[in-house]
Amino acid sequence: MSITADSLQSLEAWSKARKTLRPELIAHRRRRSVPLGEHMNLQFEDERTIRYQIQEMLRIEKIFEEEGIQAEIDAYAPLVPDGTNWKATMLLEYPDPHERKRELARLVGVEDRMFVEVEGHARVYAIADEDLERETPEKTSSVHFLRFEFSAAQREAILAGAAVRLGCDHTNYPAHLSLPAETLASLAGDLR
Template sequence: MPRITRDSLLSHKAYLDQRNEWRQTVIPFKKLRTVLIGNNASLMFENELTVRYQLQEMIRVDKSMAADDLEHELAIYNELVPTRHCLKATLMFEFVDADVRATKRDQMLGVEHAIWMNVNHLGKRYATPNRMLGEPSGDRVSSVYFLSFQLEDADVADFIAGEPVALGIDHPAYNHSVDEISPQTQSVLIEDLKSSSQAS
């Protein structure tokens, strides 16, 4: 997919004028791209639209953002746009109870290396955490991780053909999986794979 540039973003005023329409489009679109893994983890697959929306929201909040700061954010958030054979996702953990949350933070070290995708039983492809996006190093646990799923040619072919796609987390402190993502979610991710392959 093409990278997002400063010139392709709406101005603060133009985005405010269109924000309601953006939200009506993007919020259900993000929901369609989200897979729940267990009761406390959600994996939201990013693409050009979701990343663009996040950048526009940043500009809305900080309408006086300096050009250099915006270029820095563009460099970071473009890393969440899918590339050839590589899906990108944001993983969020949510534990409502504060005591449980504190305990899990101690128990879940290294969880960012335990997230996997398995297309048509070809084998687990473990996600790679993206350090550019600011999640902590392995000595403490975050509630948000930014991940890349690098797929092999056979994975992509079967994914696009509609074969089952499983997702999971196999960390000792959080071990849950989804045997098959919904056809609706798979459909939008197929478009990501097709678009990123064509762009490359």
């Protein structure tokens, strides 16, 4: 299902529904969130997380005109997986501002060193920040948008239950882990 203006709730309806939907979405997002090391978190997006984000932006910004609604859809819809990929928001989390400045300078290019490795297949490196460049030669951004594009064989292997690792092979942030079963089950749904 694609996100269209007609498929979104009015501001009034959303205001009423969000109280009951929020706990469900938090649990859904938790299943799809993968911490990698101490300072990186990947939040894998899907139609449900993006629809919620759009509804929240419309509510917060009090957007009710068709043009504004479409602008929000256009901004967020590219983050919905299309059946051949996983899409994630990558957050580099350093609460201390001095440490954040130092580490973001050390992690230039980290978004291009993110990978998914399906058991029995070659690594798939992320295609990062397709909307706009988010780093400078001096530092990377604390937020990146990643797409992991899978071959048909990789998709079939994931759906058949192959083990999957998520990792980063950046010199200054080497980390990897096997995706937990609950997370992998949720992400496999993006490939159907």
